[in-house]
Amino acid sequence: MNKHFLGDTGILLGRSLRHITRSLDTIITTTIMPIAFMLLFVYVFGGAIHAGTGAYINYLLPGILLITIASGISYTAFRLFLDLKGGIFERFQSLPIARSSVLWAHVLASLLANLVSIIVVVLVALPMGFRSSAGPLAWLAVAGILMLFTLALTWIAVIPGLSAGSADGASAFSYPIIFLPFISSAFVPTDTMPGPVRAFAENQPVTSIVNAIRGLLEGRPVGSSAWIALAWCTGILIVAYLFAMAAYRRKIA
Amino acid sequence: MDTAGQAPVIRVRGLKKSYKDVQVLRGVDFDVARGSIFALLGSNGAGKTTVVKILATLLKADAGAAAVNGFDVATQAARVRESFSLTGQFAAVDEILTGRENLVLVAKLRHVKDPGAVAEELLKRFSLADSSVRKVSGYSGGMRRRLDIAMSLIGNPPVIFLDEPTAGLDPQARLEVWEAVRELASHGTTVLLTTQTLGEAEQLAGRIAILHGGRIIVNGTLEELRALLPPAKVEYVEKQPTLEDVFLAVVGAEK
Structure with missing residues (x-):
């Protein structure tokens, strides 16, 4: 590792954040879809959904936050793709800097941008009736799980960002991730689903992550779901990182 | 061919590179003397950008060796990157x-x-x-x-790679870029530029190498290259202003 890694990453992170603050519309478009889902499910479908005794928005919010992140990371892929296409990626790679800091700057910018989006969505959820009895430690745990999930998805986003042939291709990978929460416990309890669907829903990562966050926000002990959630996030993170690095090495030879 | 006995600042020997089954470079050799402007001339797809990318440590050669400022591009990439700047095609x-x-x-x-x-x-x-x-x-x-x-x-940086620096520019912008390149060289910077415009090589470069079919087929000063052809005949032709002369005169360029 190069002695300038931290400094170079900081400089390039500053650049990426400038990109984000100069295109605030990307934060808005990132949050519009999850907010629309939230309105739709609370005020249209919510009355007919039987998901326990509390307010439906409390049940719904964790899944909405995951959708927010899934739609936010497509911009990371998009920005990375533009850097490659425009040639500035090669310019950075030809400078005497720690080369991997170019990727890490995008990854850290993605974390910060998604954090802002999450806060926006939570703020919108408050007037809709979202309440939590969670203490500071539980909130910290929620933030930790969400950040780990963002990090894992961001490294997935790096793969198409580095290897896509078009800007559309670079961001299209996020659609299946956005829809993964629908086949999970995010919107409705899984026990009404038919056998195979239920089996998929109960064993895919979103369910354990949603259950863990929901438990933490309701101030309940979360038990094994938190550990399964952490294992999923860490596993996805490691695999995505390895594939992203392979794509990166193909790119810079 | 060293000038004043100095070691060349860019040294390329037997460079080979293939993309899948297309052999782009089949053994490229050339030297660039310190402080000179060297033009790599070739048509589209001749492999000029490939040579520059290998020198800029953005691409690995399949065979051969290249050194920039005394550092090997394969084994001392970090030192090489301290020695040059790259201005890409876009x-x-x-x-x-x-x-x-x-x-x-x-x-x-x-x-x-x-x-x-x-x-x-x-x-x-x-x-x-x-x-x-x-x-x-x-x-x-x-x-x-x-x-x-x-x-x-x-x-x-002691070396600058300019990959087709005037591609897609209008005549006036091209003159501005040429001026900038000349100024660089006058400050002692070594410039390796690639171009497919013959006039550009003629205008700027002290030495010109023609990359064709994956090899350097000619390498010399403009005079040496001219000497390859039979001596010029003296003919009298009326010199009409070119459209470029007219364009520049009408829009009021200084040069």
Whole structure:
């Protein structure tokens, strides 16, 4: 590792954040879809959904936050793709800097941008009736799980960002991730689903992550779901990182 | 062919590179003397950009050796990157940042002292001071290329690679870029430029090498290259102004 890694990453992170603050519309478009889902499910479908005794928005919010992140990371892929296409990626790679800091700057910018989006969505959820009895430690745990999930998805986003042939291709990978929460416990309890669907829903990562966050926000002990959630996030993170690095090495030879 | 007995600042020997089954470079050899302008001339797809990318440590050669400023591109890549700047075929500038921010960014990454002052000086030198606080996305092609070259000068690297620096520019912008390149060389910077415009090589380069079929088929000064053909015949022709002369006269270029 190069002695300038931290400094170079900081400089390039500053650049990426400038990109984000100069295109605030990307934060808005990132949050519009999850907010629309939230309105739709609370005020249209919510009355007919039987998901326990509390307010439906409390049940719904964790899944909405995951959708927010899934739609936010497509911009990371998009920005990375533009850097490659425009040639500035090669310019950075030809400078005497720690080369991997170019990727890490995008990854850290993605974390910060998604954090802002999450806060926006939570703020919108408050007037809709979202309440939590969670203490500071539980909130910290929620933030930790969400950040780990963002990090894992961001490294997935790096793969198409580095290897896509078009800007559309670079961001299209996020659609299946956005829809993964629908086949999970995010919107409705899984026990009404038919056998195979239920089996998929109960064993895919979103369910354990949603259950863990929901438990933490309701101030309940979360038990094994938190550990399964952490294992999923860490596993996805490691695999995505390895594939992203392979794509990166193909790119810079 | 060394000048004044100095070791060449760029040394390329037997460079080979294939993409899948297409052999682009089949053994390229050339030297570039310190402080000179060297033009790599070739048609589209001749492999000029491949040579530059290998020298810039962005691509690995399949065989052969190349050294920049005495450092081997394969084994001392980090030292090589301290020795050159690259201006790519498509102006690699950040569209969303302003001209000044682009320069400051590169100055910071090159760890020069006082990035702000460096940016200021270059903005003046490349006549970009008036647009320094505008986003680059609003710049003209010529301004963008000038900014691109200015970014390459930060940190005074001894070698500059210019990959088709005037591709897609109008005649006036091209003259501005030529002027910038000449000024670089007059400060002692070695310039390796690739071009497919014969006139550009003729205008700028002390030595010209023609890359064709994956090899350097001719390498020499303009006079040496001219001497390859039978001596010139003296003919009297009426010299009409070219359309370029007319264009430049009408739009009022200084040169």
